[in-house]
Amino acid sequence: MAKQYDVLFRLLLIGDSGVGKTCLLCRFTDNEFHSSHISTIGVDFKMKTIEVDGIKVRIQIWDTAGQERYQTITKQYYRRAQGIFLVYDISSERSYQHIMKWVSDVDEYAPEGVQKILIGNKADEEQKRQVGREQGQQLAREYGMDFFETSACTNLNIKESFTRLTELVLQAHKKELDGLRAHAREELALAELEEKDSKTEGTGNSSKNCWC
C-alpha cells in the first residue's frame, strides 16, 4: 500500500509519567499497529497522515513514555521536534505544577520556533479533578500556547488537538517556505512523495478500542 503525503512533521509528547500521553497517541492513531511486530520491533503506532488546508501532512509522533526518568534520553528528541504537546492530568495537581519544568526544558533544548500546545488530559475524570479548566487556560496564556482539555476515553478533543498542533507547525513553516520561494526561487514544491508500505501501518488491530 503506497502512502502519499506532502510534508512530514515530528511531534513530541511530554509530561509526567501517568498523565496518559500514550493513551492520547494510541487514541489518535486508532491503535494502528501490528501485534505481530511487537516482539521484533516493539510496539509502534506513531505515524498518521492527516490533511490540513489541503496539505497531506504525515506526522510522526514521538512518545518516550516509560523513559521519563532517564535524564538525557528524552531531551535528545526535543531538538528534532517541530511541535510539542505538554500534557498534564487534570486529576493531578502535581503533574500540572510540573508543566513549568517541562516548558523550561523545551525552551532550553528545543529549537526556536517549535510549536507548543498545552493539554489537560483525563477530562472525563471530573469527580477527581484537581486542576480547574481556568488554571489550564491561564497557564497556556502565560506561555502563549493553545489549550485543550482532552479525554482519550471519551475521545474528547483528540483529533482537534493533534490537528491544531499540526496547523501551527504548518503555519510556522509555511512562512519560511513562502519566503524561501520568493528569494531562492528554488524548486521546492511540496514534494509528492511515494512512500513504501510502512511497517507501522497495520490494519489488523485498527478496530480495537483504546483502553485507558
Next chain:
Amino acid sequence: MERPPGKELALAPLQEWGEEEVDGAVYNVTLRRQHSQRPGPDPGPSADFVHYRTCKVRALRAARIERLVLELVQGDHEQDPAFVPAFLATHRAFIPTDHVLGLLLPLRQAPRPQGLVRLHSGYRALISVLGSWLLDHPQDFKDPPAHPNLVRVCTFLSVAAPGGAESQEAERLLKHFQEEEEEEEEEEEEVAKKLQEEEEGAKEEEEHVKEGPELLDFSVDEVAEQLTVMDMELFSQVCLGECLGSVWSHRDKAVGRGTAPSVRATVAQFNAVTSCVLSSVLVGPGLPPPYRAHRLEKWIFIAQRCRELRNFSSLRAILSALQSNPVYRLKRSWAAVSREPLSIYRKLSNIFSDENNHLNSREILSQEEASLTSPEEETAPGVPPLKVPPGPIPYLGTFLTDLVMLDTALPDRLEGDLINFEKRRKEWEILSRIQHLQRRCMSYSLPSRPPVLAAFHAQRPLSEEQSYRLSRVIEPPAASCPSSPRIRRRISLTKRLSAKLSRERGFSPSHQPGDLPSPTVTSSSAQGTVEQPLGTKVSELRAAPAFLGSLAQTSHPGQRTPDACVIRVSIDHDPGNLYRSILLTSQDKVPGVVLRALQKLHLEQPQPRDYQLFQVLPGDRELLIPDNANVFYAMSPASPGDFVLRKKEGAQSPP
C-alpha cells in the same frame, strides 16, 4: 517416497484456527503440525518416512480469575508452555499475590498423610508451580516483617512435599529475607550515623572535599569494566513484574510512590553515569580545548570498551551524555577531537538511532544474544564449548517504553469482565526476553575494583542548570568557531527546508553522512538565545558543590571570554589532604590568592608572605608561581585545578 526436507518446512508448522469459548473462558486455537511418535518398536525401512499429525492447541485467552488460577494447576503445560511463566510474571497487574495463593492453596492446609503416598496430580502441579514461582519471582513473597504469604507457602509445602526441593527453597527464601532485614536495619543505623557525621562535618567547613583520584585517572578498561560490574549487578536484580507498563508508568502517582525500586535503581545508575560524564567534561572553565577534547576522547574509548563488553546500558548513558546540550555545544573541544575517536563515536551513536522504532539497537541486541547460543549448540559432544563473551546488558528503557505502549494499547479486561490474558502473554514475550538477558548476565566475571567505584561515587552530580551554565562559561554562546562540527554542518535555510520537505521516507534520516550523530535540524540561533531555565529545584542547588554555585553567580551568559576559573588550594602539611576552592579571576595576584587560601584554611594570623604557591602538574611536578605574578595568567592551563601552599624556608610564623 522421499521428499526434500525443504518442502516439509514450506508448510507453516502453526496455523491460526480461531477462537473457542468453553464455560465462559475464551481460547485461542491454533493447529500445529508435529512429528508423530512411531508406534512400531523396531525402526525398519519406514524410518525414512516422516509422520506428522495435526494437533489442535488451545491456549487460554481470556477468563475469570478463578479459571486462570485453575489453569495453573490443571492446564496442559506441554501444549501451552507460556501460560504458567506469563501468569507468574504478570499476575500482579491484575490480582494481588495473596489472592492467588488464597485460590491456589486449599483451605485445609494439606492432604491427609495417606494422601501423600499417592499425590494427586493436581497437587504435584501445584507444588511445581509454587517451585517456579519461588525461584523466578522471589520478590513476590517479600512482605516484611512477617512475610505472611511466604509463611503460608512454607507451611503448605512442608506438609505437602516435606523435604522436597520446593519446600527447601521456600525455607531458604524465608531465612534469606529475615537476614536481609537484619542487615538492612544495621545498615540504616550506619547510614544515619554517617549522615549525621557528614552533616556535622559540613557545618564545620562547607568546602571540605576529600581529594581522591578522579574517575578519568583510571584506565579506559578499568572504568568500562567497573561500569559493567555495576550495571550487571543492577540489571540482574530487576524484578520482571516491576517493568510492566501498569506498574512502571504509574510510579509517580501517590499510590505508586516507591514502587519498582529495582527498575528505578537501573535508571538511577544510568543517570549517574551521564552525570559523571558531564561533570568530568565540564571541569575547569579555563581548560584549553585540546585538553577537554582529550576527556571527550577518553569517554569515547570507554564507550567503545563498553560496547566490546556488550554493556549497552552504560554505552548508551555515555553517548547520551556526550550528545546532551552542555557537552554537545562545546564546538571548540569537539573540533580538537581526533579523527579516529570521532569516527568511533559516530559508529557507536548509530547503534541508538531512533529510526524504525530503534530497529538498529534492537537488532544488534538480538544478534549479541544469539552469538552466545549458536557456538555452544554447534559444538560436538566432548569438545569443550567455545568461550563466548558474557552479556549483553541491554538498555532497559526501550523495553520499558514497549511495555508502556502494550499496556496502553491492550485492554485489561474483555467483554463479560474477563481478564484479558492475551495481553499478559504479549507482555510476557518482552519480559521473558529480559529474563533471558538477565541469565546471560550472570556469566560476567569481572572483579570489583573498589578504588574505581569510589571515584565513580565521589563524583558530584551537576544539576542540569549547572551543567548548562558551566558549558556557557567554557564556551560563551556568542562565540562560534568556524571549524566546529555544528558550523561545518550548518546548512542554509534553503537546504534545511528542502531536506525537510523531501524526506523520502516516513523515518527521515536525520544524520547526514559526516555529521556528528546528534540532531541537526536545530537552527544555530536557537543555541545563542537560550532562556534562563525556569523553576530550578532548590534541592538541586543545595546538592551542588559550593564552588560551582559561586562560579555560576559570577559568570554571566554572554560573557566574551572565560576570565575566571576555580582552583583548588591545599596546604602541604595538612594531614587531611583537604583543599579549598577559590574563584580565580584574571585580576588575581599571588599575595591575594594566598591570603584567601590561608583564611579559608582557617590559619590563625595568616602571613601570606611566608608561603609560596605551587601549581601541581602531572607527573609529580610543581610549578612555582612567582610572588607577584598574576596567578590566572601564570598558571599552566594544562592542569589548572590544583595548587599547594608551601611554607618558605626560614619563615617565622607558626603553621
